[in-house]
Amino acid sequence: MTADSEMDIKEAFQRAQKGHNNKAKLVASLNSRYNKLEDKTLFHEEFVHYLKYAMIVYKREPTVENIIEFVASFIFNFLLESHKASSHAVRFRVCQLINKLLGSMAENAQIDDDLFDRIHQAMLVRVTDKFPNVRIQAALAMTRLQQPKDSDCPTINAYMLILENDTNAEVRRAVLSCIAMSPRTLPKVLKRTRDIKENVRKLAYQVLADKVHIKALTIAQRVTLVQQGLRDTSETVREMVSSRLLPAWLLRVEGNVIGLLHKLDVENCADTALETLKAIFKGTLTEELPQNRAQLDNRKLIPVDSLSCENVLYWRALCEFFKAQGDDGEEMLEQVLPDAATYADFLYRYLKVVPLLTEEQRADFNQLELVMTKEFISQQLIHLIGCLDTNEEGGRKRVLSVLQEMLALPQTPSSLVSLLTEKLLTLIPDDHRRIQTVAEIISDVREPIMEASAPMDENMSRRHQVQLAEVKVSIMEAKQTLEDSIAAQDFSRAAELKDSITELENRRNQILQEVQESSQPADKEIRTEKNDPETLLRCLTMCAELLKQMGIKTRIGPTISALMSSLVLPSIANAHPAVRNMAIVCLGTCTLHSRELAKAHMVLLLQIAQLDEVKIRISALWAIVDLLLLFGFQLLSETAANLMALNSKSPDRREEDALAAEEKGDAPEDTAQSILVMLSEFLDSEVSDLRTETAEGLAKLMYTGRISSAKMFSRLVLLWYNPVTEDDTRLRHCLGVFFQLYARESRAHQEVVEEGFMPTVRTLMNAPATSPLAEVDVNNVVELLVELTRPSALIKPSTNTEEVCVHDYLAVRICGEMLKDPTAPEVRLYTKTLSNLELSGDGTVKKDLQTLLQQLEVKDRISLRGLEKMIGQLADSKEQAELLSPSALQPLDVNADEAAADDPSKSAKRAKRGTAGTRKVCAARSGRKPSRRAESSEESDGENVPESVPQVRPSRRAKTAALEKTKLDLNTLINQEAN
Structure with a gap:
């Protein structure tokens, strides 16, 4: 050991006072002594x-x-050596x-570079x-280690x-709380405003x-920030x-x-600007708002020369805010808005x-702007x-007079026609x-009165x-004769000539x-019909707004019928x-x-939805979905019956069609099926808008119960997860909301989700490598479907205690799928799914599931452990003879899909190939190492948690009897169709 290593504390402190000493060596020496x-x-x-x-x-x-620096280095050195502890x-x-x-260090504090x-x-x-x-603590510790000016700062990265x-x-x-703001980090922070x-x-x-x-x-x-923030689903975010x-x-x-409005694009985002103003008004005292009036004069009007996009929008938002307050805001409204006639x-x-x-x-951009x-x-x-x-x-x-006159004027811009018509109709209640x-x-717009002169x-x-x-010739001759008579002094003749x-x-x-009268004939008034696209569009816009404002129970009268025959139907074939x-x-x-009228024109709408331009096809699709929502699919059968009656040319032909319809099946089902096929094809469309509108229409039809498929x-579900729709925000949002509302609405809806479980998983598992669906995480899809079918998620849980839980049915369906091929790679996924199900407390159900699981022979260790754990959870303390009780789940079709009937030879080969090295689930050893519990997304405490030890298996005799009893039903169920 060196001399430095044997240095005592006093000597270390004495040397640390001198700046030329290497404090790192002193720290190492003191640390060695410690x-x-x-x-x-x-x-x-x-x-x-x-x-x-x-x-x-x-x-x-x-x-x-120097002493303080030495002490800090010693403490930091101790901590840094301990950061890799187990x-x-x-x-x-x-x-x-x-x-x-x-x-805790001062803002201008410095530490050694090393x-x-x-x-x-x-x-x-x-x-x-x-x-x-x-x-979390490591991220907070690096707060003061950031270097925002460094384009390659490791901390910021x-x-x-x-x-x-x-x-x-x-x-x-x-x-988020400690990251420094810079042009590099700003986009990342903005993205967190859309965090889950x-x-x-x-x-x-x-x-x-x-x-x-x-300004940054x-x-x-x-x-985008204001729009998303004020429309956020969370009240706390909106409040922030x-x-x-x-x-x-x-x-x-x-x-x-x-x-502030100048900082926003009010012309293109008027709704967002209005929401911003209303949020500001709510945080301001009502008495202070009129003080910020939008440059109103003594007539309570903004002068025409002072009108701008920002101040007129502020004026509108202020008036609407006071109007929404009812009687409380009436006095304030009178201060910022004149009487109706003046306005x-x-x-x-x-x-x-x-x-x-x-x-x-x-073509001139300045004039257009x-x-x-x-x-x-x-x-x-x-x-x-x-x-x-x-x-x-x-x-x-x-x-009313002003609105009617502006609608009739040809100089009125087309963009104002719809709004003018809407305001006109709101003033007329009948x-x-x-x-x-x-x-x-x-009539005045399409057939204006014109003055015409007759030729x-x-x-x-x-x-x-x-x-x-x-x-004129006679007068000239008479005057000449008169002069001659006067010259001849024939005065009597002259008097006659005169x-x-x-x-x-x-x-x-x-x-x-x-x-003169014939050269200036009197003008007369005549009506000339105009069929130019602009005129037709104005008339159709007014007609559409009228039909929207009409009560749904209002019948189609002669006037509307005349508009349909003279204006609407001819315009469907217009070139524009x-x-x-x-x-x-x-x-x-x-x-x-x-x-x-719906029955008469349904076929036309269906044809347009498939043949015309995208925007027009979407409009026809909207109309079809609305009709199905209002009248149901029965409307299609009535339409088909009318067409059949029209197409039959003779009584013999009519009888043949009737017989063919009887042999084929019910006409309503066939017609509805053709509609669903068309909508299904639209879901595969490359046109994003058409795909989105179709998905939204199907979601409405399913949620209202018009479709149960x-x-x-x-x-x-596959469309929602498909990477192709990743940029289609509206589609993703619509379907995301629909799945939650649909599954929570009723048990019947959860059963539909449960029936769609296996087809969805099979489609993803069998997707070819070139398909976008191959990138989808199957585990995530399964977790979603399990959560949607969870009984506790229902808004109104079922009060029938004897009713079998949806997850119980799903468990049997999964067991049936695993029984088909225990060696398939998806068995591990199914095993994990079983452990996440919310099974009922029905004893008979547990016994049936336990019996099914005991039939499985798998060789995958992870699947094996999961199945053992599942069996242990299902094991009942009652006597095992009760396993012979009647099954509560036998009537269920466990393989509900067209692909369920696999090739028997393939299944036999797989079973034969997987026989070597396989073990019964219940015979697996339980003396393995305890597994480490997966990390929780919200919790960090707890490391090694041993698994629960499986309980004792049922007796061999009882299990064999129950197994034989269950096999009789499963063999027939495996080969049945989904529906």
């Missing part, structure tokens, strides 16, 4: 004794600082002490520890890796509110966004709400000046109509008056000219008047896609009001 001692008490007392000499000196003397408790305390020591590196390396190892609590991959929510929370755990999401929003300036985020990031994030952003813009005139003047661009003008801004402002002003007090008749009539009003507007008759004009020429000239001049004037799409929307909405449920 390890040699059996009684550490004296060492501790002497160490603290010499430390007190340095602690009483307040002045920053170099010698004292006990997780020691590792936890080491990381905790290092965290406390580093955290010590820094050692701490760093040790904590980087511990953040990957098996136990979550150790990882470790933090980002933990945020992305750690399965424990508390570890992710710990990293609400406490992680909440902390992520808190970190963003406290550490990130609003892009507009898209701000909008409302009470911390939004006030923090307001503070950054000096409390200017309009300035109607203001709206009319603004809408009249909104320009309608030509195709050439739309200006018009789009004006249309957005117009939409917000139209929304404000809902806040007006229309109880006064005069103001109400003025608003459906019949609504229909009449909209029909008149549609002149050319023959009449020519005749008038000839007559006028003849009269009278004749007067008559001719009168005749000439009459002809001239007729010519937008016109066709709106016509399909009108047709689908109209058929909801009439069963006869295990195969369709299996398809939806």
